[in-house]
Amino acid sequence: MSNDNIRQYRIDNLKQAQAARKEDSLKRVNEALNNLKKRRDKINFHSVAREANLSVSYLYKYPEIKQESQKSETSNH
16 A cells, blocks of 8 residues: 555545544434423523533534524524
8 A cells, every 4th residue: 555545544534433423423412402402401502512412612613513503592492
């Protein structure tokens, strides 16, 4: 394997790992939102992050996760 091939292989592995973490986080956010709704708890970025065991900055990092949280936050009011 050439150095370029090894480098590309590592990059591809990192991208796959990142995609898997992102998917897992989105699943945890959705579960957190469902739990908060069932308990009729206040829904905001801090409560979702706490429930999903993620940081608030992580929620802001990905638009689809941020959007899902905001959608539930506005429907809760």
